[in-house]
Amino acid sequence: MNCNYACGSSEHDIHRRQFLGTLAAGTGAVVGGLGLFAQPAFAEQMAKQQKRMLVINMHGGLSQLESWDPKPGTTTGGPFRAIPTSVPGVHISELLPHTAKQMHHLALVRGLNTKNDDHGKGTYMMLTGRRQMPGQDYPQIGAVVSRALDSNARSLPGHILITPGGGGGRSADSAYLGPKYASIVLGNGNPPQNTTLPANLTAAAAAQQEELRRLANDRFLSRRRTAQTDAYTQSYEAAQELMRQREAFDLTKESPKDHERYGTHDFGRHCLMARRLLEKGVTFVQISHSNYDTHNENFNFHFEQLGEFDRPFATLMQDLYDRGMLESTLVVVLSEFGRTPNINQYYGRDHWGRAWSVCLGGGGIARGAVIGKTNDKGTEVTEREADAGHLFHTYLKALGLNSKGHFDLGGRQVLMADPAFAPIKELLA
């Protein structure tokens, strides 16, 4: 997209000697981008007031029958039993004994019907609140929340994904909201790539280089400022801030006791990293747990996977509460669909978008609520059917946003969420 700002001309050729010859004059002005750094006291105040969101993406299709909506003793229930939780009358699978003790901080939506059994489409709709359409791309929830809630005073990126593997970098999940709100990926929870100075460059030399760069930038931008140069400036300054705040991503700064409480396996570490980032003011963090696509030996694998998920998740919820962060942090545990009530020949369950569940908690959510019901075998929703679009609206509303509102993108009004849906009011505190 070419967007010409002050000069109004399409001139882009620069004579290098002419440009460099004028550098000596300089301007000393900072144009655009994240040039401001918050004072510590102001940052602390912002941190206490800000809303945050944490998404835990259970990749592959978490079985609702082995988690949030068990049906023990039925032809579809499988072998696992249901256990009581800290909310009287609410039972979840015996595979989640620690989470059961945190139920008073959580809520369940059991009536999801997204009518989709495809991994890609399911992930898309659960993270954007929209159906995937050809020729149209929508921003994921992290980009929307970051765009709506971040301020320029915040110095850390507002949209961070912690993935099980991968090398990190930046995703293209912000669509028309622009690269500023695209996620930064921490592959396996490692710090962002390329955030340390090269060994042969001292801090003093780097500072001098930076000053020269700023002078050159300011000179250039005073005559040719476009959307692309803004994006470049923002990206560059965001990267510099990441380097300055590299310690925010250093999990060794957390206590050995906390490492032990969360567990030293990947998911445990990622939960601890999520707590750290949320505490430092990151607006949106998403972590993943993989994989739940259990067409084969569903019960063995859910025993293994939820056994890994349960304690760190419960620990994270308790820590958010103990640190006074839970009221301002929306927590969502989602997947791309559920799993079939029917048990196949391999003791597996297959893709199922017709009657499944998600779990929410924290800020803005009615604690202990159970919204929606399925029939005794879990084959149909019988009460308060909901879609991914309803959930998306609910997330925004829980964060104090007007989910029917819009973003102003260069004069164009773009709705934050799909207008065909509305928040699930019973789910809101």
Add this chain to the structure above:
Amino acid sequence: MAIKADPKAAHVAQEFVHDAPLITCRFDPMGRFVFATAEDRAILRWDLATSQKTVFTAHDSWVGALAFTPDGTTLVSGGYDDTLIWWSATAEKPAPLRKVKAHAGWIRALAVSKDGKYLASAGNDRVVKLWNLADGAPVREFPGHDRDVYSLLFHPSGQFLLSGDLKGQVHQWEIATGKLARKFEGKDLHSYNGGQGVDFGGVRSLALTPDGKQLLAAGLHKATNPLGAIHEPIALRFEWDTAKLVKTHISEDVKQGVLWRTMTHPDGPLIGCSGGGNGGFLLFWTADAEKPFHKFSLGNTAREMDLHPDGVQIATAHYDKKLRLTKLSPKPAAPAAVPAKKA
């Protein structure tokens, strides 16, 4: 006169039907009944002479394992409800004689010592436990597996108990002292899939050769897609004296297969029961061959197997709610048709 088993003459001689997919099956030691368990939490008993079916329930979940006193009068069931239940195996309407909350997790395997003194149980809490079979009193625990225990076997000498886990490790325990005597390394039976984040496989079954000189550990391998059921059956043959792996038995044409149970036939062949996407099979190997000399299609995914004391009948439990009795002997000739009388 006893019939000699002929695997190549295998045929399904009889089917028993239930209302829910079956999980496991065992003959009683006297060979009078065949028992099975099902996904409706029931334990089923069929009288082989009359085909009479008896259904009894008491577990709060599926039943994963069955075992008997050597005289066949008492049945012990191990459930995914952590509970052991003692039953009269021969009563007209079996009722629980004793319930013991035995484990903190699924009971996956049971075994009874040759002298009938001990019952061993194990499963998801990773602790092998020894019980007095007669009265259910706990005798000893054998902690030390670092993952779920899938299989158990008493050594006929009475000295040792063997247990196999998800990681392919077989532990040999001294019954008298509780000490770990040694391990058999069945690493081919385990894999970790980093992309899916899962451990998979395990020692699904243990067996000894009749002379006690070799140990078989069976399960699956080539698990390129554990969550999608892409793997193949495999049995490892170890020399008892040295714990050295001396042979591997496979069946490469059984894609999506797992050996749920393996047994050594008194006449020599190794028998394996495999279930998977291609259906259920009985596989037969000689001790010195990698590939089976015979593969018999059972017609539906098989989940467990047992050999009748007569050495000719094999029971298999199936997903299609049927228990199949396969006979390793030629089909009896059909009776000659009686010509119709002319008017």
